[in-house]
Amino acid sequence: MFDLHTEADAVCDAPNMSVALSRREDETFAEPAPDPARARCTTCMMRNICMAASLEAGEMARLDSVVRSWRSVKQGERLYRAGDPFRSLYAVRVGSFKTVVAPERGKETISGFYMAGDSIGMDGVCQETHNCDAIALEDSVVCVIPFHQLEALCREIKPLQRHLHKMFSAEIVRESRQMMLLGNNMSAEQRVAAFLLNVSARYRERGYSATSFVLRMTREDIGSFLGMTLETVSRTLSKFQQEGLLTVQGKSIELLNLDALDAR
Amino acid sequence: MFDLHTEADAVCDAPNMSVALSRREDETFAEPAPDPARARCTTCMMRNICMAASLEAGEMARLDSVVRSWRSVKQGERLYRAGDPFRSLYAVRVGSFKTVVAPERGKETISGFYMAGDSIGMDGVCQETHNCDAIALEDSVVCVIPFHQLEALCREIKPLQRHLHKMFSAEIVRESRQMMLLGNNMSAEQRVAAFLLNVSARYRERGYSATSFVLRMTREDIGSFLGMTLETVSRTLSKFQQEGLLTVQGKSIELLNLDALDAR
DNA sequence: CGGAAGGTTGACGAAGCTCAAGCACCGTGG
DNA sequence: CCACGGTGCTTGAGCTTCGTCAACCTTCCG
Numbered sequence: 088m089f090d091l092h093t094e095a096d097a098v099c100d101a102p103n104m105s106v107a108l109s110r111r112e113d114e115t116f117a118e119p120a121p122d123p124a125r126a127r128c129t130t131c132m133m134r135n136i137c138m139a140a141s142l143e144a145g146e147m148a149r150l151d152s153v154v155r156s157w158r159s160v161k162q163g164e165r166l167y168r169a170g171d172p173f174r175s176l177y178a179v180r181v182g183s184f185k186t187v188v189a190p191e192r193g194k195e196t197i198s199g200f201y202m203a204g205d206s207i208g209m210d211g212v213c214q215e216t217h218n219c220d221a222i223a224l225e226d227s228v229v230c231v232i233p234f235h236q237l238e239a240l241c242r243e244i245k246p247l248q249r250h251l252h253k254m255f256s257a258e259i260v261r262e263s264r265q266m267m268l269l270g271n272n273m274s275a276e277q278r279v280a281a282f283l284l285n286v287s288a289r290y291r292e293r294g295y296s297a298t299s300f301v302l303r304m305t306r307e308d309i310g311s312f313l314g315m316t317l318e319t320v321s322r323t324l325s326k327f328q329q330e331g332l333l334t335v336q337g338k339s340i341e342l343l344n345l346d347a348l349d350a351r
Numbered sequence: 352m353f354d355l356h357t358e359a360d361a362v363c364d365a366p367n368m369s370v371a372l373s374r375r376e377d378e379t380f381a382e383p384a385p386d387p388a389r390a391r392c393t394t395c396m397m398r399n400i401c402m403a404a405s406l407e408a409g410e411m412a413r414l415d416s417v418v419r420s421w422r423s424v425k426q427g428e429r430l431y432r433a434g435d436p437f438r439s440l441y442a443v444r445v446g447s448f449k450t451v452v453a454p455e456r457g458k459e460t461i462s463g464f465y466m467a468g469d470s471i472g473m474d475g476v477c478q479e480t481h482n483c484d485a486i487a488l489e490d491s492v493v494c495v496i497p498f499h500q501l502e503a504l505c506r507e508i509k510p511l512q513r514h515l516h517k518m519f520s521a522e523i524v525r526e527s528r529q530m531m532l533l534g535n536n537m538s539a540e541q542r543v544a545a546f547l548l549n550v551s552a553r554y555r556e557r558g559y560s561a562t563s564f565v566l567r568m569t570r571e572d573i574g575s576f577l578g579m580t581l582e583t584v585s586r587t588l589s590k591f592q593q594e595g596l597l598t599v600q601g602k603s604i605e606l607l608n609l610d611a612l613d614a615r
Numbered sequence: 616c617g618g619a620a621g622g623t624t625g626a627c628g629a630a631g632c633t634c635a636a637g638c639a640c641c642g643t644g645g
Numbered sequence: 646c647c648a649c650g651g652t653g654c655t656t657g658a659g660c661t662t663c664g665t666c667a668a669c670c671t672t673c674c675g
Contacts, residue, residue, distance in 0.1 A: 188531050193541075196534045198527045210527060212520035219527070238516070242506045252502065255519035256476035262526035263462045263474060263483070267452050269533035270460045270578040275663070277457075306622065314534040316664055321623055337622075337672070539631070569653065580632060585655055601640075601654075 127151055136204040136292065137178050138232065138250065146244050153236045154178075159228045166207065166221040166229060173211030175231045179203050182227025183303050185312075186210075187220045197312040199261070200224070200304060202289060206232075209258055224303035269314045278313040279323040280351040283333070287342060298342045391415055397468040400556065401442050402496060402514065410508050417500045418442075423492045430471065430485040430493060437475030439495045443467050446491020447567050449576075450474075451484045461576040463525075464488075464568060466553060470496075473522055488567035533578045542577040543587040544615035547597070551606060562606045 128139040128151045138154075139147050157180060160166050166177060169189065183202040189195035198219060201207050210218040212234065241248035268278055291297035302309070306317040313320070324335045332348055334341045342348065392403040392415045402418075403411050421444060424430050430441060433453060447466040453459040462483055465471050474482040476498065505512035532542055555561035566573070570581040577584070588599045596612055598605045606612065 188527055190531055193531075194536045196531045196536075198530055209520055210523050213517040213524055218524050238509075238512060242509070242512060245502075245506070248502060248506060252515075252519070253477040255516070255523070256473055259474050259519070259522050259526060260477055260482050262523060262530060263452055266462055266526060266530055266533060267454055267457075267460045269530060270575065272458045272460070272578075305620090311534065317622080318624085318665085319663060322663095325623070570655095571653080581654080582633085582656085583631060586631090589655070 128154060131180065133178070133180065133204040138176075138206065138237075138247075138254070141246055141250060142244070143246075146247060149240060149244065150247065153240055154230050154232050156231045157228055158231055159226070160184075160223040162223050162225050162227075164223050166223065167211075167217045168220050169217055171217045173208065173215050173217050173234070175233050176206050176208040176237065177221070177229040177231060178206050180228045180230050183224045184221050184227065185224055185304060185308055187222060188218070189220075195311070197304075197308050199265075200286075200308075200312065202293070204293060206254055208234075209255055274351075275313075275315050275319050275323050276326070277351045278315065279309075279320060279327070280348040282309065282313055283340065283342060284345065284348055287345070298345070300340055302338045302340055392418060395444070397442070397444065400468040402440075402470065402501075402511075402518070405510055405514060406508070407510075410511060413504060413508065414511065417504055418494050418496050420495045421492055422495055423490070424448075424487040426487050426489050426491075428487050430487065431475075431481045432484050433481055435481045437472065437479050437481050437498070439497050440470050440472040440501065441485070441493040441495060442470050444492045444494050447488045448485050448491065449488055449568060449572055451486060452482070453484070459575070461568075461572050463529075464550075464572075464576065466557070468557060470518060472498075473519055538615075539577075539579050539583050539587050540590070541615045542579065543573075543584060543591070544612040546573065546577055547604065547606060548609065548612055551609065562609070564604055566602045566604055 128134050128137070128142075128147050129144070131137065131139070134140065134147070139150055142150060158166070158177075160182070166184065179201055181203055183200065184207060185197050186199045186201070186207065187195050188198045201221075207221050207229070208217065237247075237251065241251055267273075268281055273281075286300065286302070287297045290300050304312075306320045310317040310320045324333075327333050327348075328335050330347075332342070332344050334343065392398050392401070392406075392411050393408070395401065395403070398404065398411070403414055406414060422430070422441075424446070430448060443465055445467055447464065448471060449461050450463045450465070450471065451459050452462045465485075471485050471493070472481065501511075501515065505515055531537075532545055537545075550564065550566070551561045554564050568576075570584045574581040574584045588597075591597050591612075592599050594611075596606070596608050598607065
């Protein structure tokens with residue numbers, strides 16, 4: 088039921104997908120029997136932007152043997168919570184997630200949005216404890232990548248080690264860009280425009296339309312991510328619509344003028 | 352001139368240090384002759400919070416053999432610039448740095464402050480190009496850690512690999528905390544208080560006073576880092592002083608009530 | 616079909632930005 | 646030694662943007 092063909096379909100149809108997935112991850116379970124239906128990097132649609140990127144066939148097969156299980160997470164459910172022990176990285180196979188950081192005092196903040204092909208959980212390595220909640224924005228599926236095994240493999244496969252380091256570093260760069268967006272020399276309009284262009288670019292990378300897409304998150308999520316209120320997000324989108332930069336209908340967005348958005 | 356004893360002195364006297372350091376890094380130079388005066392992790396005051404943390408003696412010696420050179424950077428000079436090819440991580444041995452990200456358009460932003468024992472440059476891994484400028488806030492010295500060699504060593508020394516991954520992850524966590532601080536549900540007062548407490552804690556970790564220290568950066572730097580103007584930083588500090596939370600005299604700060612600051 | 620969650624829009628106020636003026640500090644050069 | 650200029654810091658006044666509060670609408674799902 089999850090062979091190459093239907094898997095490809097599932098990925099392509101990700102936004103509407105609601106296939107019932109019954110097999111659950113059990114990370115403490117020692118050595119599950121080989122399962123022809125389990126995750127396979129070698130055939131995954133996301134292999135070029137995921138952990139396996141730039142590996143040769145033989146190396147990818149070895150990675151395959153580490154990524155033995157996947158897990159399905161329903162909309163609104165948590166993949167992990169802050170404080171959970173860290174054991175694995177997760178590669179989003181289908182669907183999308185938000186990560187939420189909650190300070191001791193103060194309101195919780197969305198620290199990132201992740202879509203198919205992105206990896207989640209790297210924040211957990213340093214204290215061996217997850218540092219945020221990861222919540223599914225829609226019904227989703229992730230590959231489970233046991234971190235100790237991945238580290239062991241990285242000691243043997245240089246390109247995999249290199250790739251893991253690049254993933255860590257890319258997350259650092261992504262966050263430092265986000266910090267720049269939040270640093271108050273950027274107006275609400277600039278932030279929303281930058282956010283839309285970012286989402287657009289990521290859809291494009293994945294082969295979807297760069298100009299017409301559905302935002303999986305709420306206005307409140309966007310506001311939290313961009314450091315403003317949901318009202319301001321809403322007003323800004325309305326204003327952009329009035330100016331003919333885009334059309335917005337609830338969560339559906341159509342960008343009409345990427346250049347003008349970029350010029351903000 | 353840079354043996355165990357004077358090195359320890361140099362670290363302790365970091366803020367006032369102005370020793371003339373003449374030997375420069377030459378990363379392309381293949382195999383410099385062993386130099387008794389070069390950096391030594393085994394005897395470095397910072398070894399417990401730096402790259403070498405948690406290594407055994409033998410392992411540390413191997414790391415030593417990779418960290419063969421250091422580089423001195425005068426106040427205001429750049430350790431590297433955005434766009435420079437990435438080859439090495441740098442561990443701050445003496446002094447302190449700020450990192451500055453500049454977008455295509457828009458004002459540049461301070462993305463971090465780094466003091467002795469911190470490592471800089473992990474943002475460069477993902478594109479093999481530095482992603483920000485690193486500028487010395489005072490006359491400083493860094494250890495040069497050629498990244499390819501470090502990766503090679505990580506494939507052999509598991510605790511070093513683990514430590515490198517934790518450093519990456521800690522940088523991610525640090526940035527996501529900073530993003531939370533910038534997300535606008537925090538007032539200027541809360542941000543400044545959190546900043547001061549953060550600096551305080553880092554001085555404490557390094558054995559300096561947690562309540563009395565000199566800020567090496569300008570008000571403008573702080574403002575950029577915290578997402579506000581230098582005027583607001585100045586006003587906030589003045590207000591804290593009026594309320595008896597601290598005394599401020601230019602760059603010299605004395606914290607009088609850590610708990611009250613924390614309660615902001 | 617009804618209720619809850621999410622989204623839009625308006626009115627008002629306040630936090631913090633901008634602009635401006637003046638002061639303190641420090642290294643340089645006469 | 647002091648004068649001087651530059652950089653950084655402080656403080657004030659007015660203004661703008663965006664947050665807050667509130668009312669109402671839309672959409673979705675059980």
